[in-house]
Amino acid sequence: MIDILSLSCDSNTPTIDSREVAAMVEKRHDNIVRDIRSYIQNMDDSIALKIEVNDFFIESSYLDLIGRTLPCYLVTRKGCEFIANKLTGQKGTLFTATYINRFHELERSNTSNLSHFSPQLQVLISMELKQKELERQLTETSQKIEVAQTVITNIKETIIERDEDWRQWINAMFNKAVANTKAKDHQTLRRETYELLESRARCRLSIRLANLKERLTEAGATKTKINATSKMDAIESDPRLKEIYTTIIKELAVRYTA
Numbered sequence: 649m650i651d652i653l654s655l656s657c658d659s660n661t662p663t664i665d666s667r668e669v670a671a672m673v674e675k676r677h678d679n680i681v682r683d684i685r686s687y688i689q690n691m692d693d694s695i696a697l698k699i700e701v702n703d704f705f706i707e708s709s710y711l712d713l714i715g716r717t718l719p720c721y722l723v724t725r726k727g728c729e730f731i732a733n734k735l736t737g738q739k740g741t742l743f744t745a746t747y748i749n750r751f752h753e754l755e756r757s758n759t760s761n762l763s764h765f766s767p768q769l770q771v772l773i774s775m776e777l778k779q780k781e782l783e784r785q786l787t788e789t790s791q792k793i794e795v796a797q798t799v800i801t802n803i804k805e806t807i808i809e810r811d812e813d814w815r816q817w818i819n820a821m822f823n824k825a826v827a828n829t830k831a832k833d834h835q836t837l838r839r840e841t842y843e844l845l846e847s848r849a850r851c852r853l854s855i856r857l858a859n860l861k862e863r864l865t866e867a868g869a870t871k872t873k874i875n876a877t878s879k880m881d882a883i884e885s886d887p888r889l890k891e892i893y894t895t896i897i898k899e900l901a902v903r904y905t906a
Contacts, residue, residue, distance in 0.1 A: 662754045663706060663722035664747070669731065672746045673739065677720070684721050687730065704730055725751055755780055811884065814894075818880075821897045825904040841900065842879060845893050856882040856889075 666684060670677040684705050691699040704727035709717050723731070728747040732740055822841070826834050842853055860882050864874045883889045 661703075661724050662751055663724050664728070664750055664754070665708075665710075666705075666721040666723055667710070668750070669723050669728070669747075673731070673735065673743050681719055681721065683731075683734075684723075684727075703727075752784075755784075814884070814890070815880070818894070818897050821901040825900045828904040837900075841893070841896050844896050845883070845889065848896070849889055849892050851889070853879045853882055856886070860885060 666680050667677050670680040673680070688701050688705055691701050691704070704724055706722040706724070708720050708722050710720050712718055721727075725747075728743075728751075732744045732747070735743055822838070823834075826837055829837070845851075846853055857877065857879050861874050861877055864877065883893050
């Protein structure tokens, strides 16, 4: 990688050399120079928009290995964004990721490479870089907080807020029905209520339960919580299923305890 990173003394704008851009996009440098000149020409021709070319590309030069002075450009972050928009597919994606990382390196390292500036300018640049670093850290922190809040919200929306009164009533009515029939045990009778619910609601409880567990997993719920989730949780999470199942238990109670 070409170690050419600089701050323009005129604008304090971080730039990278067009030779490095050429390496990033796997093009010959003279082709990159030709492309940039074409971009500049188009910008200059657009008089109505009054585009500041130096916000994107700053004309410069360098000495090659045999002492020739050859043209190059200092490319700003805006310039890199401009070039990235001209690329498609994987090449554009990789270039974008590479130049973003490169500018982050520049912003972090410039505080130790300011000796060629005046003391006053060094102070100003250092303050600006520190401010940008603080803003970057704040952005990262805000993003992490946002992700955490989203996870918490998803968990709250997914994990069932159990209606204990309803559960107690369901269990009480069901246990009375079991106690009053000698032909069926607890497990068999419960399975029959689920089958009746599936028939009336036209649903599959096993699928509903699997979907609920998947949502819990995506929301970051604990494995213990996920494993403990039952068909009753799937029923209670859906107001329509809950209402239908309540009716089924009432009918069961009438049939076996009336």
